[in-house]
Amino acid sequence: MYDFLSYHKEAGVGTLTLNRPGVYNAFNDGLTYEIQDVLKAVKKDDEVRVLVITGEGKAFCSGQDLKESASQKDRSFSDSLHKRYNPIIRAIRELPKPVICRLNGVAAGAGCSLALACDIIVASEEAKLIEVFINIALVLDSGSSYFLPRLIGSSKAFEMSTMGTRVSGKEAFEMGLVNKVVSANELDDAVKGYTDYYAKAPTRSIGIIKKMLNKSQNSSLNEMLEYEAYCQDIAGSSEDYKEGLNAFLEKRKPDFKGK
Known part of the structure; x- marks a missing residue:
């Protein structure tokens, strides 16, 4: 190819x-x-x-x-x-x-x-x-x-x-x-x-973290505090967050799908 x-x-x-x-x-x-x-x-x-x-x-x-x-x-x-x-x-x-x-x-x-x-x-x-x-x-x-x-x-x-x-x-x-x-x-x-x-990590959250770290290079603390709050809402709505939370409560290893 x-x-x-x-x-x-x-x-x-x-x-x-x-x-x-x-x-x-x-x-x-x-x-x-x-x-x-x-x-x-x-x-x-x-x-x-x-x-x-x-x-x-x-x-x-x-x-x-x-x-x-x-x-x-x-x-x-x-x-x-x-x-x-x-x-x-x-x-x-x-x-x-x-x-x-x-x-x-x-x-x-x-x-x-x-x-x-x-x-x-x-x-x-x-x-x-x-x-x-x-x-x-x-x-x-x-x-x-x-x-x-x-x-x-x-x-x-x-x-x-x-x-x-x-x-x-x-x-x-x-x-x-x-x-x-x-x-x-x-x-x-x-x-x-x-x-x-x-390969087994919460890929969507990692992608958001990567974007945050890129942005932080040219941002103030106050700007990043606001951006963190914005991004946390996105991460908190993910399927992986729900899986991670359930796994914690059930005392088992999470099975993240990257979504």
Whole structure:
């Protein structure tokens, strides 16, 4: 079905795998549009309760395929971002479901941005995050200028982005860039620990929480207090809330359906 990625779903978990291992899963036009297509499908698919994004082979994603870019002489950077990259980042942040990055190897440039846009990053010790834009005299894009300072502060973000610093999986964990770092042979089990939880969690409520946290980045306390009250009414009308309450009263484990 897809030429540059693979996608499958099983037991509530969707897995999107970038599949251009020969070029370290670098983005070409086709791959970016295919990712957009999968994200649209996942949003509409009630069977998918959590999405995992990863890369085939040794790398997660090395960013834009520069050989392809060099062959397109009149390419507009802004058009490329508006049509190809920005829709991906927005779709991940607006997806009302958790998105987990299985960071199996290098994530560079826009590939680093893709990882940072996810809700949770589980990294291999062999993984590296690199904002490589400066190495060809370009600037951050695909959301990195938004995510980096919020995750690690302005000074570290400046250093990482202006020096093209290679950050290992362990260093990324210590900096707060990733949620968990494990050895390569433990990566699948570590990701499964998250997907097992989210595939049976109250998905609708998690989607609301994700929206709240996004909004809080640029809101005052009073604005968030009002928004919390608004959102709590929505969550309190869900089927999962009723199930959770009944399970508590009946002293059993809730069976959430994500509705």
